[in-house]
Amino acid sequence: GQQVMQIPxxxxxxxxxxxxxxxxxxxxxxNIQWYKQRPGGHPVFLIxxxxxxxxxxxxxxxxxxxxxxxxxxxxxxxxxxxDVGTYFCAGTQGGSExxxxxxxxxxxxxx
Amino acid sequence: NAGVTQTPKFQVLKTxxxxxxxxxxxxxxxxxxxxxxxxxxxxxxxHYSVGAGITDQGEVPNGxxxxxxxxxxxxxxxxxxxxxxxxxxxxxxxYGKTGNTIYFGEGSWLTVV
Numbered sequence: 001g002q003q004v005m006q007i008p009x010x011x012x013x014x015x016x017x018x019x020x021x022x023x024x025x026x027x028x029x030x031n032i033q034w035y036k037q038r039p040g041g042h043p044v045f046l047i048x049x050x051x052x053x054x055x056x057x058x059x060x061x062x063x064x065x066x067x068x069x070x071x072x073x074x075x076x077x078x079x080x081x082x083d084v085g086t087y088f089c090a091g092t093q094g095g096s097e098x099x100x101x102x103x104x105x106x107x108x109x110x111x
Numbered sequence: 112n113a114g115v116t117q118t119p120k121f122q123v124l125k126t127x128x129x130x131x132x133x134x135x136x137x138x139x140x141x142x143x144x145x146x147x148x149x150x151x152x153x154x155x156x157x158h159y160s161v162g163a164g165i166t167d168q169g170e171v172p173n174g175x176x177x178x179x180x181x182x183x184x185x186x187x188x189x190x191x192x193x194x195x196x197x198x199x200x201x202x203x204x205x206y207g208k209t210g211n212t213i214y215f216g217e218g219s220w221l222t223v224v
Contacts, residue, residue: 006153033213042217042218043154043213045212088153098156098159099156101146102153
């Protein structure tokens with residue numbers, strides 16, 4: 001079945017450093033979504049990528065979708081303490097109704 | 112806006128007991144789903160529904176039942192609770208097929224002793 005692998009599982013950075021999390025699928029994805037979950041909270045939608053090679057930016061966050069639509073990345077420039085949380089990618093395979101999540105990358109930021 | 116509402120927020124069950132986690136959304140979303148979240152395991156899909164009267168299994172459906180009699184409600188039933196079902200449960204909804212933004216409820220923390 002469809003699997004979505006996400007690395008690293010944990011990342012600790014100093015405030016101001018950059019952060020990147022990577023998502024890889026065993027199959028071609030129709031789209032990929034990214035979510036952020038604060039400690040004790042629920043996942044909150046950040047963005048969706050649909051097109052091969054797509055790049056989207058939200059302030060300090062840059063999202064990329066690979067050319068083969070099998071991988072994606074989220075890059076945060078100059079992390080802040082407000083970036084703390086777990087970042088999940090999630091994708092759907094063509095024609096499937098199921099959204100499969102990666103295991104997430106837990107980001108901690110040292111002020 | 113209420114969004115996606117889950118109840119209860121916290122529940123302790125004894126092994127073998129049954130219970131229902133309630134989920135309601137007021138956004139007229141067609142797609143609803145239930146996930147469980149365990150440490151280091153991410154979010155795993157239990158069951159989902161693409162519309163009233165239609166349900167299907169996700170990755171980890173065993174031990175759970177769902178029904179979708181209305182667009183708004185999507186309850187999750189634990190038939191005979193087991194300690195392995197101790198988890199945080201999230202209900203989610205979206206408009207149309209997956210690929211649209213998914214809105215999550217605030218979660219239900221379930222402990223089975």
